[in-house]
Amino acid sequence: MSTLEQAVDLDHAIVARRTGPSLNLPALIRRALVYVLLSVAAFVSVFPFLWMIVSATNASPDIVTGKATIGEALLTNVVGFFTQVDAPRIFWNSAFLAIVGTLLTLAVSSLAGYGFEVFRSRFREKIFGGMLLMLSIPFAALMVPLFVMMANLKLINTYAAIILPGIASIFIIFYFRQATKAFPHELRDAARIDGLKEWQIFLHIYLPVMRSTYAAAIIIVFMANWNNYLWPLIVLQTNEQKTITLVIQSLSSAYYPDYGVIMVGTILATLPTLVIFFVLQRRFVEGLLGSVK
């Protein structure tokens, strides 16, 4: 048989396998099982969103009894939300904290990650290892000392109290150090010969080349900041600085919580992260795959 004939034969075999009459029973069962599992997983992740949207259209008593169909109370709930809370104020608070916090975290942590990878020093690995160890300390153990620190610095009830502790994020430093391993060192050499100082290399070469990495980091940090609940709850004690997550929580701890209103708030709180994610989605995937071309 010539190689061409063999190739044609092989082709037929592949086509036959794909088109299916020869799809045998165990394979069929395996495939069915996969679909069932994936469907369950999809349902589990999508259901809360559906429930949230459906509930926002129903009155609170209906929600409590488990009504799962679209209702007519959406307008009432929206009006209720905007009369019960100072929406512009709390969205401004949340947005300010999330945006400024994200920018500062990226600025500091990406610089640190870059530095850890690019500059050789005798203690580099020891310091880095020590930092990674600290990742294992749960936030609950840091809460009280951090609070005391903030109190001593007279930062309670300020934005700074929320932003500062997160700026040097060990996880983001680690993430950027890993990503920097794929940053070609010859680009640095070329830039040095072109006359750039270290900070100019970072700004003019590293930053634009690594934009996928930054996009992924923006999503991660922005979501964490936007959804941050525990720490703001501790350091923000007046209503002026409260964020959307805190406000939603306070709504649900009312004597008669209005779940319709709460669901409207939840939807509004979800939107910014959704927008950020969809805008940066393609870059997010690239960033996690670590593509430097």
Place this chain on the structure above:
Amino acid sequence: MSGLRLRGVTKSFGSVKVIKGVDLDVADKEFVVFVGPSGCGKSTLLRMIAGLESVTAGELHIGDKLMNDVDPSRRGIAMVFQSYALYPHMTVRENMGFALRFAGVAKPEIQRQVQEAARILELEPLLDRLPRALSGGQRQRVAIGRAIVRHPEVFLFDEPLSNLDAELRVHMRIELARLHKELKTTIIYVTHDQVEAMTLADKIVVLRDGIIEQVGTPLQLYDDPDNLFVAGFIGSPKMNFLKGVIVEGGVRLPGHGDVVVPAREVAAAGTPVTVGLRPEHFAQGGPAMIGVRVELVEHLGGETYAYARHGQSELMTLATNNARDLAAGDTYEARFDPAELLVFGADGKRLR
């Protein structure tokens, strides 16, 4: 107008010494090639000249100036990297003009310089593309263009052709030779490919383990190597080496019937030596003869190479003056002119 002068230059990384004292003079407008096996320190030496690695000890002059501690951008050099190192987020035009922009050169002047370099390298139609939309050869030309616009006194090339396919490599080699004629500047070029070294260089510097083994023109190194290493490294196919012993009036080569080849008296009788013979020396024929057993024959059309052993020797490569009827298993009388014979002592040094 700028040559280079290196005096006692060394480089250590921690306790590891990678450059162990290099003295070298490079004349103005000379095309110098650093060649050697990987790990010999040739790239490190180039990076030291560029200022990307510090000089541990010794003096490095470019032109008349001591450059040991001068910033890379102020040494009057430009470098072309193996991976091209083009800025991926900038167009060809921006890549080429970047250094000038940073040096504060006026926009119209940058534009003019970039156009000029693009013309020399035939890059004009590609000026607005990003590097990722270019082929390997085009990227290489952009990298060279980026170096040209800076009008350096010394060009540094770090294995610039090793990422290209064989055909393109030959083409770019010719381009580089042409470019050197056109630009009339000093070029230092690092490669591990001795063919590139032979074809491009005015002067070859052979490095091994952080020291210079020999410096000379390509043909000097080819015809008159100082030691076994240079003899074996330069030339393709490689030089053949046979173990032998000095006897009166020549060298005895153990093998089929102990051939004694006449040679000049280079050492006392009884000294063990290695003799070197280039493959093509066998094509010319001559009065001396060794009998070999052919193990493999390569017909290239224009020439036929026989791979053969003399007794228990290493496999030798012989040019046969196109003996097309030669076959594996044949015994072959390999004839050569004993005057061509190179003799090396036990320490690898040439005995002249």
